[in-house]
Amino acid sequence: RLLEVMKEVQDDISNFNIEVQNILIAFNARGLGMPTGLLTHLFDGYEACADREFVVYITRKKDLLTEGVVIQPRDLMSMALNKFKQLKEDDRWKQDTADQKQ
16 A cells, blocks of 8 residues: 555655555544554555665665664654655755666
């Protein structure tokens, strides 16, 4: 589902996070609590982003999990949003790689 959300928001991490928060609010309203596997789904959604540098960043965060680092879904969402804002501010969002420029 979050893969589809990323496509719908056209790789806008801020809007993606808002959609995820709306999904969580809907779950809570039904008394369902936190969806099972949310962190995995978040990683899947972020990795579907078309920005290569952002995906590399998210992959490094995912690698931390295999090293035993605990990452909460809201923390991942915050880190992703901060990286998105940084890349946009630095005018590096969705920049072509050297191979793509050729």
